[in-house]
Amino acid sequence: MPPRTDIPPLPAPATVRTVAFCDFDETYLAHADTPAQQHSRRTLEDYLVRAGERHGLLFGWVTGSSLTSVLHKAAGHGLRFLPHFMACSLGTELYVAGDTGPVPEPDWHQRLPAAEHVRGLAEEAVRQLRALDVPLIPQTCRAPDSRVVSYYYAAQDPERDARRLALIGHIADRTLLQVNLSRCNPAAGDPEDCYDVDFLPRGCGKRKIVEHICRLHAVNTAQAFAFGDSGNDLEMLKAVGRGLLVGNCTDEARSRHPRVSAGRHTDAILSELEGALQ
Numbered sequence: 001m002p003p004r005t006d007i008p009p010l011p012a013p014a015t016v017r018t019v020a021f022c023d024f025d026e027t028y029l030a031h032a033d034t035p036a037q038q039h040s041r042r043t044l045e046d047y048l049v050r051a052g053e054r055h056g057l058l059f060g061w062v063t064g065s066s067l068t069s070v071l072h073k074a075a076g077h078g079l080r081f082l083p084h085f086m087a088c089s090l091g092t093e094l095y096v097a098g099d100t101g102p103v104p105e106p107d108w109h110q111r112l113p114a115a116e117h118v119r120g121l122a123e124e125a126v127r128q129l130r131a132l133d134v135p136l137i138p139q140t141c142r143a144p145d146s147r148v149v150s151y152y153y154a155a156q157d158p159e160r161d162a163r164r165l166a167l168i169g170h171i172a173d174r175t176l177l178q179v180n181l182s183r184c185n186p187a188a189g190d191p192e193d194c195y196d197v198d199f200l201p202r203g204c205g206k207r208k209i210v211e212h213i214c215r216l217h218a219v220n221t222a223q224a225f226a227f228g229d230s231g232n233d234l235e236m237l238k239a240v241g242r243g244l245l246v247g248n249c250t251d252e253a254r255s256r257h258p259r260v261s262a263g264r265h266t267d268a269i270l271s272e273l274e275g276a277l278q
Contacts, residue, residue, distance in 0.1 A: 003067070003068055003071055003101065004100050004101045005071050005074075005075070005082065005100075005101040005102070006075075007071075007074055007075065007079060007080070007081065007082050008080075008081060008082070009081060009082045009083065009084060009097035010048055010049060010052055010059060010081045010082070010083060010084055010097075011049060011052050011053065012052065012084060012097070013052040013053065013055075013056045013057060013058060014053070014056070015056050016056050016057075016058045016217040016218075016219060017055060017056030017057070017219070017223075018055065018056060018057055018058070018219060018223050018224060018225070018277070019057070019058045019059075019060070019213055019214060019217065019219050019224045019225070020057060020058070020059045020060070020224070020225040020226070020227070020269075020273065021060055021062045021087075021206075021209070021210055021213070021224065021225065021226040021227070021236055021240065022059065022060065022061055022062065022083075022226070022227045022228075022269060023061070023062060023063060023227060023228040023229060023230070023233045023236075024061045024062075024063035024065060024070055024073075025063065025064070025065060025073075025188045025229075026185060026187050026188045026229045026230070026246075026248065026265070027227050027228055027229045027233070027246050027265065027269075028041075028061060028227075028265070028266060028269070029041075029073060029074075029077060029079075029265075030248075030264075030265045030266075031187065031188060031189070033077055037265060037266070038077075038078075040265065040266045040267050040270070041079070041265075041266045042080070043266070043270060044266040044269055044270045045079070045080050045081055047270055047273065047274065048081070048083075049081070051273065051277060052084075054277075055277040057273070057277065058084050058085070058213075058217060058219075059083045059084055060083045060084055060085035060086060060087065060213065061083050061085075061086045061087070061088075062086075062087040062091060062206050062209055062210075062226075062233075062236055063086070063087070063088055063089075063090075064089065064090045064148075064196075064198070064232060065088060065089070066088055066089055066093075066141075066142070066143060066146065067086065067088045067089075067093060067095060067102060068143075070086060070088060071101075071102075082097065082101075082102070084096065084097055085097070085105070085213065086102055087206070087209040087213075089142075089146055089147065089148045090148050090180060090198055090200055090204070090205060090206065090232065091200075091204050091205045091206045091207075091208060091209040092112065092146070092147040092148055092200050092201065092204045092205075093108075093109070093147075094108040094109065094209060094212070094213075105216075107212075107216070108212060111203065112147060112201065112204070113147070113201050115144070115145045115146060115147050118147045118148075118149060118177070118199070118200065118201050119149055121175050121176060121177050121199070122149035122175075122177065122199040123149075124175050125171050125172055125174075125175040125177060125199060126151070128171050128174075128175070129167065129168060129171050132167055132171075134153075134164045134167050134168060135153075135154075136151035136152065136153055136168075136197055137151055137152040137153070137154065137194075138150075138151055139151055139152060139196075147200060147201055147204070148198050148199070148200045149198070149199045149200075150196065150197065150198045150199075151196075151197040151198075151199075152184070152191065152194045152195065152196065152197065153165070153168070153181075153194060153195040153197050154193065154194050155193045155194060155195060161195075165181050165195065168181060168197055169181065172199060176202065177199045177200065177201065177202065178199075178200055178201070178202050178204070178205060179197060179198065179199050179200070180196065180197075180198040180200065180205070180232045181195055181196070181197060181198075181231075182195065182196050182230055182231030182232040182252065183195055183196075183230070183231055183250055183251075183252040184196055185229070185230050185250050187248070188230075196232065198232070205235065206232070206233065206235050206236035206239075207235040207236060207238075207239045209236070210224065210226065210236055210239040210240060211239065220241075221239055221240050221241065222240070222241035223241055224240040224241060224242070225240060225241075225242045225243075225244070225272065225273065225276070226239065226240045226242070226243045226244070227243075227244055227245075227246060227268065227269050227272070228243075228244075228245060228246070228249070228253070229245065229246050229248060229249040229250065229253065230249065230250045230252070230253050231250065231252045231253050231256070233245075233253065234253060234256055234257055237257055237259075238257075242272065242276060243257070243259060244259050244260070244261055244268065244272050245257050245259065245260045245261065246260075246261055246263070246264055246265055246268040246269070247260060247261045247262055247263050247264040247267075247268055248264040248265060
């Protein structure tokens with residue numbers, strides 16, 4: 001069962017007219033958490049309370065972190081509200097607001113394969129990659145019941161990296177998985193000069209979360225918003241009509257997406273929403 005939390009959700013809009021999908025670490029939550037960033041986040045929280053009623057805005061986090069990790073950070077940083085929904089572990093889990101905290105969204109969770117099945121497929125993919133001289137370093141951040149199996153690939157030189165990353169994608173597809181490959185972000189606690197290699201079930205991921213939530217609330221994805229800071233957010237940003245990188249985004253993400261805010265973290269989110277929802 002999801003952990004309980006004393007942090008209340010944002011008030012639910014009477015009628016959902018648009019949706020905003022937001023990455024959590026280093027997009028909504030600045031890990032440095034300076035007084036200026038805290039003030040900016042509180043200002044955004046106040047706006048989101050009003051925007052639900054005035055504009056029918058449904059707001060959610062779509063993050064690579066687990067639900068337990070997100071709730072721990074939210075409490076530790078003094079967040080006053082949780083969003084209307086949270087898609088955790090790279091869009092393999094989806095939670096909506098309940099009476100005592102987030103609860104699984106049933107239509108999403110009934111389609112998920114068992115965690116043991118995903119882990120077995122990922123282990124086979126890693127075995128094949130090792131035979132092709134593509135070394136991967138296990139990450140220890142995932143819980144045993146997670147449907148994401150994560151590794152690091154240590155960057156070497158661009159030409160070799162491109163070949164090896166392409167092989168990772170090929171082997172993932174051959175073992176009936178999908179894989180997220182993105183440059184690590186040291187600002188979020190990742191190691192330098194590495195790539196995240198995240199194996200997950202087909203039919204999941206941040207883009208699929210966008211499609212599912214918009215379909216659930218009869219919202220056209222062209223009218224939706226998305227905010228992110230790194231390479232694993234790009235499929236989400238491209239799935240909506242208004243996808244925006246915050247100004248503190250990684251160089252990799254900046255080189256691959258045309259819309260980058262001049263503002264950082266929650267300043268970028270607030271500016272985009274205020275400008276569009278008149």
